[in-house]
Amino acid sequence: MNNPDTIRKATGEDIPFLVEAVVSAEKSGTPRFGLANTFGLSEAEMRGALTSMFKEEVDHCEISVSSFLIAEWGGVPAAAVAGWVEGADGEVPSALLKANLLGYTLPGSSMLELARRASAIEGVRIERMRGALQIEYVHVDERFRGRRLGIRLIEAHLVAILGSVPPVTRAQVQAFADNRAAISLYEKLGFAVVGTCTSDHPDTSSLLPHHSKVLMERPLP
Amino acid sequence: MTMRPEEIKDRIRTVLTAVLGHTNFSMEDGMTAADVKGWDSLTHMQIITRVEKEFAVRFKLKEINKLKNMGSLVELITSKLIPDQP
Numbered sequence: 001m002n003n004p005d006t007i008r009k010a011t012g013e014d015i016p017f018l019v020e021a022v023v024s025a026e027k028s029g030t031p032r033f034g035l036a037n038t039f040g041l042s043e044a045e046m047r048g049a050l051t052s053m054f055k056e057e058v059d060h061c062e063i064s065v066s067s068f069l070i071a072e073w074g075g076v077p078a079a080a081v082a083g084w085v086e087g088a089d090g091e092v093p094s095a096l097l098k099a100n101l102l103g104y105t106l107p108g109s110s111m112l113e114l115a116r117r118a119s120a121i122e123g124v125r126i127e128r129m130r131g132a133l134q135i136e137y138v139h140v141d142e143r144f145r146g147r148r149l150g151i152r153l154i155e156a157h158l159v160a161i162l163g164s165v166p167p168v169t170r171a172q173v174q175a176f177a178d179n180r181a182a183i184s185l186y187e188k189l190g191f192a193v194v195g196t197c198t199s200d201h202p203d204t205s206s207l208l209p210h211h212s213k214v215l216m217e218r219p220l221p
Numbered sequence: 222m223t224m225r226p227e228e229i230k231d232r233i234r235t236v237l238t239a240v241l242g243h244t245n246f247s248m249e250d251g252m253t254a255a256d257v258k259g260w261d262s263l264t265h266m267q268i269i270t271r272v273e274k275e276f277a278v279r280f281k282l283k284e285i286n287k288l289k290n291m292g293s294l295v296e297l298i299t300s301k302l303i304p305d306q307p
Contacts, residue, residue: 056282095262096254097286103266104282111270118263125261 004078004149007156010068014077015054018068019047021080021139028176028209037207038121039106040113053101060084061094062136063101069156071149079140079149083157085168087130094128117207123199124213126174133161133220135173138182154189158220169220177212191216224302229276229295236271240264250292276302 010018023043026035036046053063061067062082071079086094103111128134135157140149154173161168173191175182183193198212205211230248238244241259246252254260260268272294273279278301288294 058282058286091253091289092286093255093262096265099262099265100269100282100285103269104280104285108270111267114263115267122261122263125263 004071004073004147004152005075006072007152008070008072010065010070010080012055012065014068014070014080015051015065017070017077018054018065018080019050020141021068021082021137022050022063023047024139025137026209028179028182030209032207032209034121034208038114038117039102039110040117041106041110049102049105052105056101056104058097058101060086060088061097061101062134063098067136069153069160071153073144073147073149077141078144078147079153081138081150081153081157082134082136083154083160084134085161085164086128086132086134086172093130094134095125117203120199120201120203120207123201123204124197124208124211126195126197126213126215129170129172131166131168131170132217133157133168133171135171138173138185150185151189154186158189162221171218171220173216174213175216176208176210177214178210183214183216186216190218192218224299226295226299229298230291232275233272233291233294233298236268236275240267240271248291250290250295252291253289272298278302 023033027033033043033046036043050063054065058064059066061084064084067082067084068080070077084094135154138150138154158171173186175186177196193214194217195215196212234248237246241264243258246257254265269285276298278298280297284297288297
């Protein structure tokens with residue numbers, strides 16, 4: 001038997017697991033927690049901020065409870081993946097919704113830290129395509145790895161938007177360029193690398209897991 | 222305290238110039254972040270924080286998530302500057 005108990009939408013009760021998902025995905029297998037480093041915060045401080053941000057119930061970005069699907073195994077959350085259609089709810093891009101959440105939640109001193117580090121971060125940011133399904137924060141609890149739960153959850157997101165009006169014709173996912181395991185998983189699902197962005201700033205590699213990111217896409221039926 | 226929209230725009234222009242490092246924007250009501258070079262998610266956080274400080278106001282999250290363009294930002298600031306009725 002190699003199937004999860006259930007795949008379901010996340011709820012507010014899942015927020016602790018979603019925070020784990022964000023932290024794990026942001027670190028991308030390294031000790032470097034880019035989201036915390038960018039704002040000069042400790043991991044514990046950013047975990048607290050993430051909890052607060054998820055509780056704000058903002059939709060259509062990667063810090064939205066409503067974006068996540070959860071796979072349960074043995075009655076507990078085992079994997080989580082976020083997915084949303086970019087710009088689906090009006091004209092505000094998800095990057096600005098996330099920025100508003102961060103700016104609203106974090107202390108003012110964090111904005112000064114951001115201003116100091118922005119030049120080291122901006123080279124590895126990829127703009128999301130409006131109207132495309134965005135897959136983000138693919139996380140499988142290490143106790144449940146090797147059971148294809150990440151693939152199952154991404155497939156569930158792909159199926160969930162079939163028949164959308166207006167139709168969603170493309171799915172996108174981003175990965176740090178050295179994360180071969182993630183890139184390989186996305187390739188199995190039909191994604192292909194369509195772009196790369198690399199920062200040559202000397203501080204990037206000490207703040208983020210890697211200095212280069214890839215954008216992967218696949219068409220949707 | 223009340224303030225004319227033109228005065229509000231002038232002060233926002235000062236904030237944008239300080240954060241973005243250029244003045245290549247029009248300040249028209251329909252102007253969006255996408256129209257302005259350098260106004261991205263990183264600078265957006267700094268812009269909103271500095272605008273709040275400039276006008277001594279505090280935006281609610283739902284308010285800033287609904288902002289569509291410069292005109293709606295000016296309207297939001299204007300509404301914040303109107304004193305509460307006794």
